[in-house]
Every structure is written in C-alpha cells, then in structure tokens.
Amino acid sequence: MSGKGSRIKAKRHDPGDQYRLLFESNPHPMWVHDLETLEFLTVNEAAIHRYGYSRDEFLGMTIKDIRPPEDIPDLLENISKVTEGLDDAGIWRHKKKDGSIIYVEIVSHTIDFNGRRAEMVLANDITKRLEAEEELRLKAQLLDRATDSIFVHDRDGNFLYMNEVAYKSRGYTRDELMGINLHDIIVPEFSGNIDQRIEAVLENGEAVYESANFGKNGSIIPIEVHSCIFDSGGRKLILAVTRDITERKDAEKLQREKTIAELYGFIVSALPVFASNVPSHVRHNLIRNFAERFDKNIRPRFEKEIEHLPCGLNVDKSIKEGIPVKFDIFILWLGRLFENINIRTNTSYEKTDPEGIKANLEFLNCPWKGDAKANPIFCFICRTIVLRSFTWTKQSGSAQQKSSIANGSKTCIFEIQVKLKDTGII
Numbered sequence: 082m083s084g085k086g087s088r089i090k091a092k093r094h095d096p097g098d099q100y101r102l103l104f105e106s107n108p109h110p111m112w113v114h115d116l117e118t119l120e121f122l123t124v125n126e127a128a129i130h131r132y133g134y135s136r137d138e139f140l141g142m143t144i145k146d147i148r149p150p151e152d153i154p155d156l157l158e159n160i161s162k163v164t165e166g167l168d169d170a171g172i173w174r175h176k177k178k179d180g181s182i183i184y185v186e187i188v189s190h191t192i193d194f195n196g197r198r199a200e201m202v203l204a205n206d207i208t209k210r211l212e213a214e215e216e217l218r219l220k221a222q223l224l225d226r227a228t229d230s231i232f233v234h235d236r237d238g239n240f241l242y243m244n245e246v247a248y249k250s251r252g253y254t255r256d257e258l259m260g261i262n263l264h265d266i267i268v269p270e271f272s273g274n275i276d277q278r279i280e281a282v283l284e285n286g287e288a289v290y291e292s293a294n295f296g297k298n299g300s301i302i303p304i305e306v307h308s309c310i311f312d313s314g315g316r317k318l319i320l321a322v323t324r325d326i327t328e329r330k331d332a333e334k335l336q337r338e339k340t341i342a343e344l345y346g347f348i349v350s351a352l353p354v355f356a357s358n359v360p361s362h363v364r365h366n367l368i369r370n371f372a373e374r375f376d377k378n379i380r381p382r383f384e385k386e387i388e389h390l391p392c393g394l395n396v397d398k399s400i401k402e403g404i405p406v407k408f409d410i411f412i413l414w415l416g417r418l419f420e421n422i423n424i425r426t427n428t429s430y431e432k433t434d435p436e437g438i439k440a441n442l443e444f445l446n447c448p449w450k451g452d453a454k455a456n457p458i459f460c461f462i463c464r465t466i467v468l469r470s471f472t473w474t475k476q477s478g479s480a481q482q483k484s485s486i487a488n489g490s491k492t493c494i495f496e497i498q499v500k501l502k503d504t505g506i507i
Contacts (some may be wrong), residue, residue, distance in 0.1 A: 109205050110206070111204070115194075122195075131204075148173070171187055173187055185208075187202060189203065230246050231244040231246070232321045233319070236283060240263065243258060250302070251266070251297060252300075287307075288307075291304070292306050294323075305323065333382075336382065372469050426444055428442055438499060441494055
C-alpha cells in the first residue's frame with residue numbers, strides 16, 4: 082500500500098507524467114511558471130510555435146520577458162493576487178520574439194510543481210477576434226454617421242441590423258424599430274409590391290425603386306431605395322440603403338403645380354381666340370403654339386418621371402397580362418397627368434392582332450363639360466396632350482380620339498395602339 086501511495090504522490094509532483102498529455106494535446110499555448118521567481122518551468126509546443134521562442138529559450142526566461150515593459154506593474158499586481166489564492170483570468174497583452182504584440186485570454190490556477198508553488202496558464206490568442214470586433218465597431222460607427230438609412234433584413238422583412246439614422250429619422254428607438262417588420266412601416270400605396278420587390282432583389286441581385294415609410298407619429302416619408310443581396314453564413318440577406326426624398330418630392334410638386342398653373346393660364350388666355358367667329362387658321366396656329374409650349378414645359382418632366390414610375394406599377398401583373406411594361410408605364414404617366422387637371426381616367430387593354438396591343442384611355446369626367454360643347458378649345462387641349470406625348474415615346478403606332486363628351490358621348494375615349502415588338506419609351 083505504501084509503495085502504491087508513493088507512486089501516486091510521485092505522479093502528482095511529476096509534470097512529465099501529470100501534465101504532458103494536457104500540454105502537448107492542447108492547441109493553445111500553455112506553460113507553468115514559478116510564482117516567486119516568475120521563471121518558466123515548462124511550456125508546450127503551441128506556446129513555442131505562437132511566441133517564436135525555442136523551448137530552451139523559454140526555460141531561460143521569466144514571464145516578464147513576454148510582457149511589454151509598460152505592462153509589468155499590472156503583471157506584478159496580478160501575481161500578488163494569485164499568490165494570495167486568487168485565480169488569474171482576463172485579457173492581457175503579450176510580446177512575441179519578433180516584438181509584435183498579441184492579445185491573449187488567460188485561464189490559470191496554482192499548482193504544486195516539483196515542490197515549487199507555481200501557476201499553470203492557458204493563453205488563448207484572441208488577437209484576430211479583437212481585430213475583427215474592432216473593425217465591426219468602426220464600421221458600425223461609420224454606418225451610424227451615414228446620412229442615409231441603412232437596413233439589413235431577411236426575405237420575410239425581419240430586421241437584423243439598422244444604423245442610427247434609420248430609426249431616429251422615423252422617430253423610433255433602435256429596439257422599437259428592430260421589433261417591427263418591414264411590411265408594417267411601408268405605406269399602403271407601396272405595401273402591395275414589397276414581397277415582389279424582395280423576390281426581384283433575391284433573383285436579380287439588386288434593385289432601385291421609390292417607396293414611402295410611416296414614421297412613428299404617422300408621418301409619411303418618401304424614400305428612394307437601393308437594395309442588394311449578400312450572403313451571410315449561407316443565408317441570403319438584403320441590404321437596403323434608403324434616402325429621404327421629401328425635398329425632391331416637394332420640388333417636383335412645386336414644378337407640377339407651376340406647370341398646371343401655366344396650363345390653366347394658357348387655356349384661359351386662349352378662350353377668346355376660340356370664339357366661334359375666329360378664323361380656323363388662327364385656331365390652328367394656337368394649337369401649334371400650345372403643342373410647342375407643352376413640348377417645352379412637360380417633356381423634360383416626362384423623361385425624368387418615366388424612370389421612377391415603375392414604383393407605382395405592378396410589373397409582375399403587367400407581364401402576366403401580356404402588357405408590355407414600358408407601354409404600361411407610359412399609359413400610367415398619361416393618366417396621372419390628366420389627374421393633375423382634375424380628369425379621372427380608366428384604362429383597359431386589348432390585343433389588336435398577334436403583334437399589336439391597344440390601350441383605351443377613358444375620361445370618366447370633364448371639368449369643362451358645359452363649356453366644351455360651345456368652345457372646342459378644351460377638346461383640342463386634351464387631344465394635343467395625348468397625341469403629342471405619344472410622339473415622345475418613339476413607338477410605332479397611333480393615337481386617336483374615339484369619342485368625346487362634348488359631342489354627346491358619356492365619356493371621352495382615346496385609343497392608343499402599338500406593336501408589341503416596338504414598345505420602348507425613350
């Protein structure tokens with residue numbers, strides 16, 4: 082029994098037997114150092130590889146030699162705590178043989194090493210992790226300084242990240258907006274298209290479109306969205322950068338109101354000329370004058386707005402129904418233009434032949450119904466708007482008026498035909 086007990090005691094104090102398996106199989110640096118002299122008593126291969134010293138060099142050094150000089154006071158203070166029976170733990174800076182600094186997370190406890198009071202240390206190098214965390218922190222700071230709202234969400238509209246502008250500009254705290262789904266902050270005008278937008282981004286990799294968000298107080302914020310897809314751990318996520326375009330929309334509204342005012346002013350000024358006793362050639366000159374002014378004032382806005390109108394168009398629905406998207410966009414723009422002068426419209430499509438399609442643009446009301454019967458200026462104005470704007474599309478086809486309220490029909494109907502193979506807009 083005594084012999085067996087002696088062997089057990091010998092093993093307890095023999096580092097070659099007790100700690101070799103732990104040392105040599107551990108992928109992290111490990112060593113044992115004397116708590117009084119701070120000398121290294123043994124090290125594993127991982128420590129030799131990580132710090133760049135040979136085993137003999139290690140065994141001729143103290144732990145002071147692997148600490149930057151300015152950290153020595155903290156080292157000694159920590160050693161004093163260990164000698165009082167407290168375990169060592171924390172993150173420390175260590176110096177490699179080549180002078181470079183690494184950050185290590187320490188786990189240790191005191192042991193009896195061949196009769197010497199010692200500390201066995203496991204040092205996990207976390208330099209890369211800290212660098213990555215610092216990089217993420219800096220990126221987050223940069224994103225928070227961005228003037229645009231930045232969101233990351235999944236295909237279901239669940240937010241995974243947002244920068245400071247994203248939640249503050251909408252009147253929320255970060256936690257509040259993170260707990261709300263994307264679908265819940267999209268205004269109804271655009272909410273019907275959001276799932277299709279997400280699927281389009283997932284399929285095409287990116288998309289640019291206009292939308293609008295609700296603020297916490299119920300305000301509406303018009304936005305321009307730039308979305309792209311990226312992969313995170315095998316999971317497809319969407320990065321959306323949104324810009325508040327309130328000022329742009331206000332400017333467009335002012336320009337539209339100015340244009341409408343000019344249009345009304347022109348119509349009013351033209352009324353005396355369109356008296357029944359005015360020669361027809363004078364009327365023709367007036368119509369030509371109006372067409373030229375319409376070209377000058379409205380066409381630049383047409384070319385700008387036509388790029389953004391897909392935001393208000395259900396593109397998938399157009400394609401499904403066999404309507405060329407660009408042609409549908411033009412008809413949408415035309416209908417909105419007439420809405421600006423208080424004319425409500427309705428549109429229907431039909432195939433004219435295997436290679437053609439026709440849009441019937443119907444006016445449901447006429448603001449000048451009584452006057453139009455006595456004075457043709459109003460019918461000329463509407464007809465000029467339709468025919469002239471159609472020429473801007475550079476499409477092969479025709480546009481003509483099929484019925485008029487002024488002539489006794491219930492509604493005014495314009496018929497616009499194009500070939501399916503030639504439906505470009507601009």
